[in-house]
């Protein structure tokens with residue numbers, strides 16, 4: 001599963017940790033990087049490389065929302081709809097965003113494959129709702145107009161990358 005480049009990167013990662021097991025998060029991040037999600041082969045490859053049970057790898061993946069078990073869009077949008085954020089309008093913000101992205105209420109991936117939207121529990125920015133995390137970046141105190149501007153920037157970047 002690992003490409004030659006990834007294999008070298010994995011070896012470098014392993015040098016930084018006292019045990020193979022303790023490198024689980026960066027190894028998973030590396031395994032996910034190419035296609036943006038982890039299939040069964042990826043999980044097995046990580047388990048074998050780190051000499052840990054597959055169930056331990058699966059447990060870690062299940063805990064962290066940044067690891068994905070299904071194909072996703074290029075950019076992952078996590079909107080916190082937990083209670084403190086809901087009290088500041090996050091649920092309505094999320095519902096409006098699903099509609100503007102043409103997605104069902106439970107979220108999903110946009111038709112152009114650019115965004116995957118998910119409602120998630122607390123992201124530790126409870127006083128700045130509505131808030132979301134796109135890839136690894138936080139966006140806080142959001143309005144519909146603000147998130148639309150952010151998403152338009154991602155679309156413009158994608159167009160530039162594709163040469164359109």
Ligand code: FES
Nearest residue numbers: 080085123125126
């Ligand atoms: S409840 Fe939303 S960030 Fe904490």
